[in-house]
Amino acid sequence: MVEQDKKEETKLKDNGKDGIDADVLFTEFKEHSVADFFKKNRQMLGLYGKQRTLTTIVHELVTNSLDACEEAGILPDIEVKISEIGDEYYEIGVIDNGPGIPEEKIGSALGKLLAGTKFHRLVQTRGQQGIGVSGIILFSQITTGKPTKVISGTNNGKTVSLEISIDSKTNSPKITDKHYLEKKFRGTAIRSKFKEIQYKKGQSSVDEYLRRTAISNPHATIKFEDPFQEITEYKRSVKVMPKIPTQVKPHPRGVTVDEMVSLARYTQARKVSSYLMQTFDRFGQTAVDNVEKLIHFDINKDPKKLTWEEAEEIVHAIKETKFIAPNTDNLVPIGEEFIEKSLKSIVNPEFCFVYTRKPSVYKGGYAFQVEVGLAYGGNAGRLISIEAPEKPKNAKPKKDKNGKIIIEEEEKPREIRASEVIRYANKAPLLFDAGGCAITKTVDSIDWRRYGIQNFDTSPSTVFVNLISVHIPYTSAGKSAIADEEEILTETKLALQDVARRLGTYIIQMRREADKKEKRKVFAKYAPEVVKALVHTTGADGKMLQKNLDKMVLEKLKMDDEAEARGEKIQDDYSEEKPASDDE
Amino acid sequence: MVEQDKKEETKLKDNGKDGIDADVLFTEFKEHSVADFFKKNRQMLGLYGKQRTLTTIVHELVTNSLDACEEAGILPDIEVKISEIGDEYYEIGVIDNGPGIPEEKIGSALGKLLAGTKFHRLVQTRGQQGIGVSGIILFSQITTGKPTKVISGTNNGKTVSLEISIDSKTNSPKITDKHYLEKKFRGTAIRSKFKEIQYKKGQSSVDEYLRRTAISNPHATIKFEDPFQEITEYKRSVKVMPKIPTQVKPHPRGVTVDEMVSLARYTQARKVSSYLMQTFDRFGQTAVDNVEKLIHFDINKDPKKLTWEEAEEIVHAIKETKFIAPNTDNLVPIGEEFIEKSLKSIVNPEFCFVYTRKPSVYKGGYAFQVEVGLAYGGNAGRLISIEAPEKPKNAKPKKDKNGKIIIEEEEKPREIRASEVIRYANKAPLLFDAGGCAITKTVDSIDWRRYGIQNFDTSPSTVFVNLISVHIPYTSAGKSAIADEEEILTETKLALQDVARRLGTYIIQMRREADKKEKRKVFAKYAPEVVKALVHTTGADGKMLQKNLDKMVLEKLKMDDEAEARGEKIQDDYSEEKPASDDE
Secondary structure, three states, X not given: OHHXXXXXXXXXXXXXXXXXXXXXXXXXXXXXOHHHHHHHOHHHHOOOOHHHHHHHHHHHHHHHHHHHHHHHOOOOEEEEEEEEEEOOEEEEEEEEOOOOOOHHHHHHHHOOXXXXXXXXXXXXXXXXXXXHHHHHHHHHHHHHOOOEEEEEEOOOOOEEEEEEEEEOOOOEEEEEEEEEEOOOOOEEEEEEEEEOOOOOOOOXXXXXXXXXXXXXXXXXXXXXXXXXXXXXXXXXXXXOOOOOOOOOOOOHHHOOHHHHHHHHHHOOOOOHHHHHHHHOOOOOHHHHHHHHHHOXXXXXXXXXXXXXXXXXXXXXHHHOOOOOOOOOOOOOOOOHHHHHHHHHHHOOOOEEEEEEOOOEEEOOOEEEEEEEEEEEOOOOOEEXXXXXXXXXXXXXXXXXXXXXXXXXOOOOOEEEEEOEEEEEEOOEXXXXXXXXXXXXXXXXXXXXXXXXXXXXXXXXXXXXXXXXXXXXXXXXXXXXXXXOOHHHHHHHHHHHHHHHHHHHHHHHHHHHHHHHHHHHHHHHHHHHHHHHXXXXXXXXXHHHHHHHHHHHXXXXXXHHHHHHHXXXXXXXXXXXXXXXXXXX | OHHHHHHHHHHOOOOOOOOOOHHHHHHHOEEOOHHHHHHHOXXXXXXXOHHHHHHHHHHHHHHHHHHHHHHHOOOOEEEEEEEEEEOOXXXXXXXXOOOOOOHHHHHHHHOOOOEEOOOOOOOOOOOOOOOHHHHHHHHHHHHHXXXXXXXXXXXXXXXXXXXXXXXXXXXXXXXXXXXXXXXXXXXXXXXXXXXXOOOOOOOOOHHHHHHHHHHHOOOOEEEEEOOOOOEEEEOOOOOOOOOOOOOOOOXXXXXXXXXXXXXXXXXXXXXXXXXXXXXXXXXXXXXXXXXXXXXXXXXXXXHHHOOHHHHHHHHHHHHXXXXXXXXXXXXXXXXXXXXXXXXXXXXXXOEEEEXXXXXXXXXXXXXXXXXXXXXXXXXXXXXXXXXXXXXXXXXXOOEOOOOOEXXXXXXXXXXXXXXXXXXXXXXXXXXXXXXXXXXXXXXXXXXXXXXXXXXXXXXXXXXXXEEEXXXXXXXXXXXOOEOOOHHHHHHHHHHHHHHHHHHHHHHHHHHHHHHHHHHHHHHXXXXXXXXXXXXHHHOOOHXXXXXXXXXXXXXXXHHHHHHXXXXXXXXXXOOOOOOHHHHO
């Protein structure tokens, strides 16, 4: 390297004294706060597009409430209210029954970007960066100039009310109008005003966001009042608290050299060997022994003195060492029973199949789990309206028998149900950038005709997919789509094929029932004719004949059923799809 | 609002004491630095994908050098060197002859994110946020654990050498190995190591990035040594320094309420009226008088006491007030002469047309200017290789006269030239996300056949478009594509139509020349026959006849030319395209 330095030095030239002096140029040198940065780059926080911004605001506030309740082990009761107070000017309020925020932490929790409890932990939660709600408060203030109202009550019994804004120059909270309320309250209430947003219904709306949130959180009650004072309430269909997700130790397979060095700085361990065992998941004595054989320094040295090169050796040695797959205890799926309850209560389909796969691992180090639901018929899918076919322009008016022109009613646009795919990451709905998402791609890769659905797009189906992981591989910082990790694609496909197969069987069952009904109808229609003819030719008793004939028909249909039960004569309309792995 | 507060209070419930206490949950509450944030979200800095990351690194370093030289009024000499030192492991060095960095500012300029001279100014520069190079240094250290070497010399004559890294926990620089070199040097040399990147040739490569940078910076000399020690040098084709872009006052039309309030905090003015005139572009006494009529408070009050509501009134009043369009003096285009020189020297086309439009304004408040160049023939366009058609599998082998099998050489893939669109924002090349960019869309909207180019995609053309503005409307924080602002689309289209029209005329001219040559060839071929026949029938002198015939032919061709010059008989192969506005 010294040689490299010398080589570079020979390239340095005395470039003379022309041009403006560096000292002059650097007089305007300034430092800027992260709040100022996001003020200039709000699109990085998902705050762009009037409807998308509104949905993102509600997402951040509701996510915060759900996470808080979950961590504290409280069944969430959340109220969301949007009021229109001017042109593209709204007030948004969210009240929860969570643990509240300790009085002295309110400022930094809500009025400072990049502050929070979740940044450095590996735990399956919705929020992670410590930006969400403080970003929202910043956005409120730069569009309206107004502070955000916060009321917080914790178990100590005091209810504090205050107004908060962010000094963007210093990224620090400004608290005003602080006082205590007499009313007892445990939870957090946040109320804030916004401009440059717009309330609209539709696929990317707050309504849709909350409907999907309710589906993935059957233990939560969510009440929503829209700007027209219409109230929608999703009552909890499950009264059991989900397991609290626990923090995970990182699995050795996913660790970078930088992390190996950084984590060593904070350990309590006195030896590298114990640092490894204490810090990483599945790192036992056997693994330590194996690593020791592959490195060129003392594994009992002080981890605080671990150099980059030594850490690099360990990371290389890890690649040559066998480890048990990551611990998956800390993944908390919603669970089949609860997803089914939720879909039945909110989507209200004719039929519903759910499947929670076993946990799996991607990129060798991250545990994940896929849950899918397939709701069909009834209110499943979403309503779309189809325009009536246009009439030919110069068509002659129809006339009645008397030559009077019949005034025909305009054909109204028809409403039909179309399929919808509702995507989730750690139970939080993903509403945007569906095209680039691994979930959408997998759903599209299924050949639905094999499962009796001739045209999936216009079928009354709701496909539910929830991916849970301590490390969701998003495609971008916008966190709106999941990247194409092969293991995730495979697991999702297998899960979808399972529910699709069950739906297929159900659809065939329905067709058979319909066939049987038809047969019975035909018998019923012609039996009297047959009886009449027989009476005429044989002179036998009509009533008796009719009775015997009915009996024969019933027995014939019963025999069909039995044959079916024995597996004979079964003609499936679909052929079994090969497993996903063969398809690839 | 007090009523609203009361309404909310009635909703607050005493939610009991179940769940974990807030104080317990908040024990892990921590603050994080912006450096930690970008460490976790490197894709926000364009640092994703192995090739894209490498190109982004070079982009940040070169941009920094060009901006520094430009601000100091120095003709840039920049050397870029990439050496491979392992598998996906490289060292990248950039040396410039710029003003250098004052010794005491090196730490914060390079070792601290969100620090710089450009963040709050409206000035046409390449960089803006104060993240670029420090983000690169951070990336180097998290992939290799190594600090970055920096040598800086300013006009004070001292040359300082040091190593810098960033403490990501505090977003502050760590400087080591600082010493002074004996060698005199004015400029900055930065040398850094990176993993997880890959050097490849192609459309998104460093080579292409530097070629395009050289085209848009004809006053710069750029030397590049690739990992195979191959050196490419782009020598400056222009020895004049471009005008130094000056800072712009914001135009009233583009100002938000938040900016109106924030800027009032920093003004030296004592009255709102003088604050408006001093702070904003084109804000004269007439405008102040008009605003005064529309607002409900004293326009001579202290601007530091301006409330949000008052600022809102001013912003509304501005909408009702006429202003002269923004000052465009501060836009510094490359200029037609220089673009042409540059394209000729680097692209080396057969023909080249350039056009710098007059400055224009978008969204009412931002000045911008479009420059285009169209290089055609010669080395214009990019080489693409076309596979030879596959031979039928069971074709019989060819045999020669003696029945011996002829072993045919495999047909090699042909190389042809295809069109390329090179996009720039403030002279910096845009290499990624072409599909979503306003420039690409405009080029695609041109009907090139009207201009004599039958198939634009496979024509040997390089289309150059540079958009300059103090506020480039990027589609996202990635800064890789320009948004569809109507005024920008229109200006770009008009400019492209102009150069296309000129190219069209040229192509027709060429065809005519070819026709003429053909005619001459025909005459030349048949004249001797005609002479022979005449000699045979009339017995005249062959030589004289030949001479007279040649003269006649030349005169005939000359007459054609003259007729053409008078505008007769001109048959253009293209019809004049309607102006863009009619097309829309």
